[in-house]
Amino acid sequence: MAFKPNEYQQITMDDRFLNLDERTASRPNTPVNAIIGALILKEMFNLTDxxxxxSILCDVRFQYALHTTSFKSQPFSDRTFSRFRERLYLYNLETGRDLLHEEMEAMANVFVKYFNINPSVKRMDSIMVSSSCKKMSRLEILYTCVANMVKAVYKTGEYEHLKNMEHYLDEDDRKKNNLS
Structure with missing residues (x-):
């Protein structure tokens, strides 16, 4: 016999991933909290629309994060995000209020309270430590970090730790190494 049974779980013919429903004009709106959650996931994972x-349609982790696992079909379409942004933009033009920005600020305040974060303390693991570092190459960032470290050690008077690193104290050293 040429047929051998497969003992592993297989996708059935009526699986919801194989039978994605057609979108109709009369379907209900996508919940705003699900759209905002999806946009946060988009930024976290650096995804396109x-x-x-x-990911939302085929990855149960995204559905779980958005609390849409129990939905018969996911409430998102190919135009959900562009239409949402368009409505936010038009509302902003009409009223001068940026609702998405207001929501992000409100959520940040909730996180600050929940995690007991002191907002006056600057985080050094942030990707936005300094806006100017966005324009720097990796080599420039590395050079700047080492130069700052050498200057900090120099201020303590521990000169013996700066063997062969004194050139970082020279302000023209960066130009000599073609890093500016």
Whole structure:
């Protein structure tokens, strides 16, 4: 016999991933909290709108994060995010209020309270430590970090630790190494 049974779980013919429903004009709106959650996931994972939609439709982890696992079909379409941004933009033009910015600020305040974060303390693991570092190459960032370390050690008077690193104290050293 040429047929051998497969003992592993297989996708059935009526699986919801194989039978994605057609979108109709009369379907209900996508919940705003789900859209905002999806946009946060998009930024966290650096996804495009199409990649985000594919992840939501096919990855149960995204559905779990958005609390949409119990939905018969996911409430997102290929135009959900562009239409949402368009409505926010038009509302901002009409009223001068940026609702998404207000929501992000409100959520940040909740996180600050929940995690007991002191907002006056600057985080050094942030990707936005300094806006100027966005324009720097990796080599420039490394050079700047080492130069700052050498200057800090020099201020303590521990000169013996600076063997062969004194050139970092020279302000023209960066130019000599073609890093500016």
């Amino acid at each position: 199409d990649e985000l939609l594919a």
